[in-house]
Amino acid sequence: MSELQVNRSTFDQVMVPNYAPQAVIPVRGEGSRLWDQEGNEYIDFAGGIAVNALGHCHPILVEVLKAQTDKLWHLSNVYTNEPALRLASKLTEKTFAERVFFCNSGAEANEAAFKMVRKYAYDNFGAHKHRIISFSQSFHGRTLFTVSVGGQPKYREGFEPVPGGIDHVPYNDLAALEAAMDDSVCAVVMEPILGEGGVIPADAEFARGVRELCDRHNALLVFDEIQTGVGRTGELFAYQGLGVTPDVLTSAKALGGGFPIGAMLTTAKAAESLGFGTHGSTYGGNPLACAVAEAVVDLIDTPDVLAGVGHRHQLFVEQLEAINSKHNIFTDIRGSGLLIGAELTEAWHGKGAQFLAAAREEGLMLLVAGPKVLRMTPSLIIDEADILEGMAKLERAIAKVLAEG
């Protein structure tokens, strides 16, 4: 087979234009480094948007995936399989959850969660109890239900009519939530840290208050940990650090370390409402995905890796502060573990893309979160040398953007 030659301009000819990828095409990755078609090297602070939690091509993940490819790729849920049962056993052992539903992405995990909380309220309290409350600026995925629960109207625009019975209140505002709550609410959905919405952590007191309001009104609490989960904050899941236990937790992104998988975790009681035939996914619980995810969880859920996230957080923050003391470009540096946001000064709001492009030209992959925040979600085991080299590149990129005005 001869290989078809493709480059970045091929994208514009053959792909739906819903993305605007950077000008280069990476072809190979190892740890926190990547190389493009031209052989240019990059330091990766993006981590595939909080997905490559163990870097690129981690040797153990490669080995596990290769071993599974020789055994079994797919069955469908007409059969169960060993990797799925092992992964679910570990996730239930390590969390509050007693039951797991597997799917292929974050949006699908949330879709399952949102359907389940509606069905649970319907089964236990009646059809009137169907309202879902979530937060302004939250992000829960791109399906019609998840953009509806998400708190960013721009993602719903033009796709109406969207599912109803959903209200949004400001994040970290307990009084607003209290005013919106009543016994018609079936669930409150929240990210422990708003990820796409600008890397905004929940106050611990707010999170406790949300839990109390849910209890008072017999509503389930859903934590969307698709971005914060699987070690990102230095705990296996962020709820463990907040000291607030949800009834439902969704995971994806880092769970597969780069192999697509999503999971919804919940209690045995809530799970009863997704009885036989109520929901499903052909690929969900795929043996390849579950084998990789089991290894991801094994590798990340160790005292070493989790403590290392805290040390790396310190280094990121110190380095960003040093850049800021020279260039005065950030008004805030925040986040938890290796989910870090640096808010740009007002003159640069809406111009994050310039920093991303300049960083890429310097050989650094970076992200934004909304119009005014640079976001970093690197590998949880990124080398200190890579952090320092990446920060030197970031400083050069920032100096360049500032010089160009």
Ligand SMILES: *Cc1c(COP(=O)(O)O)cnc(C)c1O
């Ligand atoms: C990325 C993300 C999603 C959506 O996940 P997909 O895999 O893109 O569907 C949902 N919620 C949060 C908090 C996310 O960060």
